[in-house]
Each structure stands twice: as structure tokens, then as C-alpha cells.
Amino acid sequence: MARMCWSASADLVAGGIITTVGAACVIRAARRRRRAVPLAALPLLLGAHQVIEAVIWNAGGGSGPATTAWAVIALPLLPLWVSLGVLCAAPDRARRRLLLPVAAGVLTSTALAHTLATTPVVAEIRGHTMGYAIGLPYAPLLLGAYLLSTVGALLMSGDKGLVLLGLLAGIGAALCAVVWRMEFISTWCAWAAVCSLVLYRWTGTVRPSAASPLVRPAGLR
Numbered sequence: 001m002a003r004m005c006w007s008a009s010a011d012l013v014a015g016g017i018i019t020t021v022g023a024a025c026v027i028r029a030a031r032r033r034r035r036a037v038p039l040a041a042l043p044l045l046l047g048a049h050q051v052i053e054a055v056i057w058n059a060g061g062g063s064g065p066a067t068t069a070w071a072v073i074a075l076p077l078l079p080l081w082v083s084l085g086v087l088c089a090a091p092d093r094a095r096r097r098l099l100l101p102v103a104a105g106v107l108t109s110t111a112l113a114h115t116l117a118t119t120p121v122v123a124e125i126r127g128h129t130m131g132y133a134i135g136l137p138y139a140p141l142l143l144g145a146y147l148l149s150t151v152g153a154l155l156m157s158g159d160k161g162l163v164l165l166g167l168l169a170g171i172g173a174a175l176c177a178v179v180w181r182m183e184f185i186s187t188w189c190a191w192a193a194v195c196s197l198v199l200y201r202w203t204g205t206v207r208p209s210a211a212s213p214l215v216r217p218a219g220l221r
Helices: 008-032 034-040 042-059 065-089 099-118 139-155 160-194 196-203
Strands: 002-004 122-126 129-133
Touching: 008 034, 008 042, 008 196, 034 042, 034 065, 034 196, 042 065, 042 129, 042 196, 065 099, 065 122, 065 129, 065 139, 099 139, 139 160, 160 196
Parallel strands: none
Antiparallel strands: 002 129, 122 129
16 A cells, blocks of 8 residues: 555656756757666656656545556656666676675566556545555565665666665655655655655766767867
8 A cells, every 4th residue: 555645736747857957867868878868867867756646636545557668667657767777878897796685676577567467456535635545465565676776776876866866765755664664665765756856966966978068079169
């Protein structure tokens, strides 16, 4: 069971802001270092996630396509996206150790995708909260692998900006676990969306690659 303390309008506004930040992140990353683009695009995914929940609010919950899309992003897609995105963006010296969170991301994503394919997800409006119910087998093990592939990947990246993002995400995960308990996934996704601002700052600090458009021959400047 997971809940989010939002409304349709709040989710829509938050989604619009986060998506805008994501677009700016992608533009900055594309200009400086294309390997950083997949991770820089993470706020676009998180912004879309919030917009999808606004659709669920307007539909009155249920188990329709929007609810399934919300669960696909929150559960199997996010750990895979983050772990692979960090692998692409991290310094070369960190890539070997990042194979562990990437493997955790692949396994977690596979297990959660199978669960979603065989178990219906139901959203239900409860006052000012939206609840999501799905039966997850081996929940503690999946949660540990989920955190390893997301927070762990960032902390092991070897990049100061990404380590800071990992620390913030880890603190948020701990607070969400204490405050919300079974509502962890949904609440943590909202915290991760807020951390998109940190990701925007990071895209301005990544070192340009040799193929970057910013690196031009002297005669063209």
C-alpha cells in the first residue's frame, strides 16, 4: 500500500515545474556531455509521473491505464533508469563498482515488472490522499535492491554532485520510511522529484567532453 498527499491540481502544477526543470537539465547536459543526458532526463520522467497522478485523481482512482503507468514508472522503470543513467554519467574510474547497483537495478526491475504483469494495481482516493495497493513478494529484499540501484548508485558514482544527490535521496528515503512506513515508494518518488533541482545544478558542473559543441577550434571562436 502506498499513499501520496496531493490533489489533482497540486500534482499537475508540480509535474509541470519538474518537467520544465527536466527540459533545462537535458539541454544543459546535451551541450556539455552527452553521456550525462540519460540521467539529466530523470526529472522529465518524474514530472510525467506527477502529471499521470493528476489524471488518476480526476478519474477517481481505480485500476485504469493511468494507474498502471504510475506503477510502471515508480516500480520497475525508476531503479533501472537511475542505475544505468549513473553508469553512463559517472567517471570512468567508478564504472566497475557501479556494476553492482546496475545488476540490482536489472534484477529489481525484472521482478517488479513481473509483479505488475501478474498483479493488478488499484488506486483509491482517501480524503486528501491517493492510495496504491499491490502485493509485492519478498518486499524487504526488493526494497533493499531498489535502494541499492537508486540511492546506492548515486553514492557510488564518484561524482561530488551525484553523491550529494544520493545523500539527499537517502535522507528522504529514511524519513519517508519512518513517517509513512508502507507508503514509502509513493512518498519517496515525490522527494526524488524535489531533488531534481540538485540535478539541474549538477548538469551545469559536468565537464564538457571532447565532442561537446562547446569545444571548438580556435579559428571558429
